[in-house]
Amino acid sequence: MSASSAVPATHREVHLVTRPTGAPSEEHFTVVEVPVPVPGPGQVLVRTTTLAVLTIMSELIRGRGELPMPPFDVGACVPGPGIAEVVDAGDSGLQVGDLVASQTGGWREYAVLDAQAVQCLDPGALPFPAAHLSQGAAAYLGVVRAGEVRQGDTVFVTSAAGGVGSLAGQIARLRGAARVIGSTSSQRKADILTKELGYDAVVLRNAGSLDEQLRAAAPDGLDVVVDNVGGEQLKSAMALARRGARIALIGALAGQLGDSAVTEIDPHALISGSVTLRGAALFDHLDVIPEWTDFFGRALRDGTLTFPRTVLTGLDQAPRALRELVEGRHVGAVHVEL
Template identity: 55%
Template sequence: MNAAPVPATHREVHLAARPEGPLTTDHFRLVEAPVPVAGPRRILVRNRLMGVTAVMRTLMAGNGELPMPGYAPGAVLSGPAVGEVISAPEGSLKRGDLVEHNAGWREYAVLGEDEAQRLDLEALPDPVAHLSQGFVAWLAVVRGAEIRAGDTVLVTGAAGGVGTMAGQFARLHGAARVIGSTSSRQKADRLTDRLGYDAAVIRSAGPIDDQLRALAPDGLDAVIDLVGGDQLRAALAQARQGARIALVGSLASQTAGSATAPVVIDTAHVLNRGITLRGIAGHAHLDALGQWTEEFGRGLRAGTLTVPHTLVHGIDRAPQALCDLLAGRHIGAVLIEL
């Protein structure tokens, strides 16, 4: 990537208003603004790639107990991005370095050196991998559900950025049968044909409980739950003695911007079967980054792991890409090429 001359202005995406109900592109504003000037001990980065994720809808609502600040109406959004260093003071970063940071949703960003991390392309050879949700997927498999050889595993929300990676990691860690839940036959076929899943529950194909009983008649040893709601309830009903449940997301409510995801749980069932429910969040397991990077990179180089993703071109299309993600129109991670 060769640095082009820095223009006087750039584009950035602002939150126009807090959404109430379904997210639409009217909730965003594409703004032309002066390119920020890097002051002392600051670096200027030209963003090349950025990710959009479902949690951004919750941040727009301005509520919830998330480990990152919510978005403010009238202000530029933020999110994970990969960019090229355009200028930097004397230090560890140099012009031309590729860095990962959290100042996406804009074409240029000014950052402190401690706010950007140089991409290690020897460890993870593809910039796309650095913006994947593979770390959360790996944590769910290894530390959340503790997948073991011979396990029957369910991954809810299996066609998303986390789910498409979780099925692959579950298989690598010895799962004998991996079942995913998704919204359409097309997605189900993609899961079973390419992403290591043996079968899929399709939400529109009938009661989830009946489908799970048919696909896992002997029960579930482990569950990676990204959805909550009725899917989590059905998974718990089918959980075997000693089952491990990793709670990773709450898409059942998150896509509408809710910060809560209540579900009725039969505590007697959980107690009698010795079921473990464990919440998993990446920020609480940063000590595992090195182990994950080593395993992830090895799998990418060997071809045993892939990063399913949808690539959308242009910052002007980012708002629609997020709306489409929340509506379930994509498979894998959704990335914007700037």
């Protein structure tokens, strides 16, 4: 189907102008006006509606090469996931007005994307389109498949106030966990976790001994650990693993935020305790996404699960959103709506 007549001649993009050595901030980006691109064969032109801002973007902006994806280029538009509306479907088979999700649309108002690289969204699958940008599939993978949370379990979720952790604790509760414990960086976020998101107790980073806090919160030990962080938090959790415990490794935020995610492992303790240590990457478990979407849609509609998110408005707010995310300002997902 042909393009909408409302498509302008130019649009705005956020470009990375300098590569930071530390955490990125607004000074490392600029907003530029460029011509709206024209789709070729097998491509679609889309208008961005919502951007998801993720912590891993900080590492890619800094150019760290150990990740399984290339660093972002200086002088180019910042890539990233988002929801967009098709405005020129070309020969793709899509329709003008379709909502699509893309991992690479980027921080721009319009984008040309390969039709095979976008996911056409079912408008009835979730109550609102931005829910498709949740990190819940990773949380579901950690809780259900890697962690195998069962009735009566005591579960510890690291980085519990983040986009993954804020959903992981709720999923664990719905799976029958008897006690859900999280870690976070401030008392403000701890209060939200316990009062609104189903956590029974929270341990605070940089507020005394993590070992002592976690032991007080889980005096009988841990059955499941859903770890988004690595480093000292994972070490403290492994020390409390009960016999038969399952430890799901789904993130390494300590490394992304400038600390070390490396954790010493005692093989004897794992063997003698029959403890399972399992790394799980979503790109190896793509079949979990439709399962999660069905679960998420039903839980949102019946009110048994909420989707915490912070929304900033305007393309030029994307750099600020990333800075505040890295600084730990927000609970849940961080989105920019255009």
